[in-house]
Amino acid sequence: MEWRDEGLLLSVRPHGESAAIIEVFTPAHGRHAGVVRGGGSRKMAPTLQPGTQLQVTWRARLEGHIGAFTVEPARSRAGLLSDHLGLSGLNALCAMLHAALPERQAHPALWRATMPLLDAMERGGDWLPDYLRWEVLLLDELGFGLDLTRCAVTGGRDDLAFVSPKTGRAVSRAGAGDWAARLLPLPQVLMGQGGGSRAEIGQGLAITGHFLLRELHSMNGRPLPEARARLLSLIARP
DSSP states (O other), rough: OEEEEEEEEEEEEEEETTTEEEEETTTTEEEEEEEETTTTTTTTTTSSSTTTTEEEEEEEEOOOOOOEEEEEEEOOGGGGGGHHHHHHHHHHHHHHHHHHHHHHHHHHHHHHHHHHHHHHHHOOOOOOHHHHHHHHHHHHHHHHHOOSSSSSTOOOOOOOEEEETOBBEEEEEEHGGGGOOOOOOOOGGGTTOOOHHHHHHHHHHHHHHHHHHHHHHHHHHHOOOHHHHHHHHHHHHH
16 A cells, blocks of 8 residues: 655654654545654654645555655745744644544545645734634534524524524524523624634634534544643733
8 A cells, every 4th residue: 555645744753762653634645644764863853843744655555554654844834933823823733633633534625724824824924813714614624514604593694693502503693682691702703704803713713612622522532632722822812
């Protein structure tokens, strides 16, 4: 068994005396792990950093085996090392892909959205709304899409202000009534209207986090990654 693909390095862990097991996110083969011989060496350390884009070749005797990777660096994200928020965003993105995606299932739409987001992080500027939309897409790829097009109670499209924590559907102020306190506030940035303040980004990530946690718990019992919590902490700072 053999294939070649581009991969975003998600994680690295030691294996034996000198090897490493890496996990990459690829457009055609999804989240995929494999052994890199010599991957634990100092020579390989600069290449095997989370967020690095690699050209990878995977080989194994049988498809079900963990197999071995040979890797070639394609693009480093070392520029993010000096940007605290950008590095936190990169770590959160890699951790979310590791925690949420099933192994060896392709998600080409998510791949196409991930690369521009990483580019935006590296350029600096206001990439937080893009990250919020990326989490919405991640939810959709897991099979739970938010429905923010109309009120779940009245069917109307105006004055949508809340999200049901059970269904992920929007609710208008009129439709919420006395139940408003039990609903999640819906920021306009999640509706694609404007860039959004950090407070609004935080509200949007509270919504995506609520449903991502539910999906992760049902799939594998995992909590949301600590790297995501650290990103939210930075966003909440004045």
